[in-house]
Amino acid sequence: MRALDHNLWVAEQPLKYLGLEVGTRMTVVRLSSQALAVISPIALNSELKQQLARIGTVEHIISPNLYHYLYAADFKYAYPTATFWAAPGLQEKKPNLPIDKVIQANSSPLWNDLEGLYFEDFKTLSPGGFDALNEWVFFHAASRTLILTDTAFHFDNSFPFVTKLLTRVTGDYQKLAPSVFERIATTDKQSVKETVEKILSWDFERVVMAHGSIVEEDAKRKLEKDYSSFFR
Numbered sequence: 306m307r308a309l310d311h312n313l314w315v316a317e318q319p320l321k322y323l324g325l326e327v328g329t330r331m332t333v334v335r336l337s338s339q340a341l342a343v344i345s346p347i348a349l350n351s352e353l354k355q356q357l358a359r360i361g362t363v364e365h366i367i368s369p370n371l372y373h374y375l376y377a378a379d380f381k382y383a384y385p386t387a388t389f390w391a392a393p394g395l396q397e398k399k400p401n402l403p404i405d406k407v408i409q410a411n412s413s414p415l416w417n418d419l420e421g422l423y424f425e426d427f428k429t430l431s432p433g434g435f436d437a438l439n440e441w442v443f444f445h446a447a448s449r450t451l452i453l454t455d456t457a458f459h460f461d462n463s464f465p466f467v468t469k470l471l472t473r474v475t476g477d478y479q480k481l482a483p484s485v486f487e488r489i490a491t492t493d494k495q496s497v498k499e500t501v502e503k504i505l506s507w508d509f510e511r512v513v514m515a516h517g518s519i520v521e522e523d524a525k526r527k528l529e530k531d532y533s534s535f536f537r
């Protein structure tokens with residue numbers, strides 16, 4: 306786990322998707338109550354547990370979309386008093402998950418330190434075809450950070466050769482934007498555009514996403530520019 310800013314950390318692990326190394330990342334926010342909120346949990350091991358214990362108590366476990374839930378149940382079993390927040394539709398998709406609450410616009414206490422927006426009509430490529438993503442994205446105003454999961458990627462020079470090659474072919478290399486699969490899968494681009502416009506009204510400098518390199522500076526301008534190809 307590494308600190309990005311005051312009350313903001315990330316932890317990463319390797320992940321292959323469709324044979325491609327894309328990595329995955331969890332974001333940890335310490336709320337003003339000192340509680341920790343973990344967004345898009347990764348595999349929990351004893352080292353990560355110790356690191357988390359040093360900075361606070363895990364009280365919120367967030368599966369922000371219909372795909373980033375794989376390790377959320379392990380977190381819930383490790384931190385049984387924490388609230389497991391899930392994206393709309395996840396309970397129906399995975400009935401056995403120990404979900405406590407569905408993330409909603411009035412989901413206090415999350416919204417004391419974070420703002421959120423919901424991507425209703427965004428679709429993604431899954432093993433079963435094109436499916437809804439149902440992603441909530443978050444803005445941590447204190448660190449001017451936008452926290453995305455699968456609604457933008459950013460594969461750059463730090464990724465393996467094959468990942469770079471394939472993303473160059475699809476036009477996704479070094480783009481802070483959805484991939485070619487989301488561009489094809491998402492048909493209601495107007496709805497997504499409206500959400501992106503609201504996101505761009507937030508005053509962020511940094512973007513953290515689940516798959517790709519964090520953009521530390523001027524990320525809002527880059528997101529606006531790179532996302533424009535999604536609407537063409």
Ligand SMILES: [Fe+2]
Nearest residue numbers: 372454455515
């Ligand atoms: Fe993902």
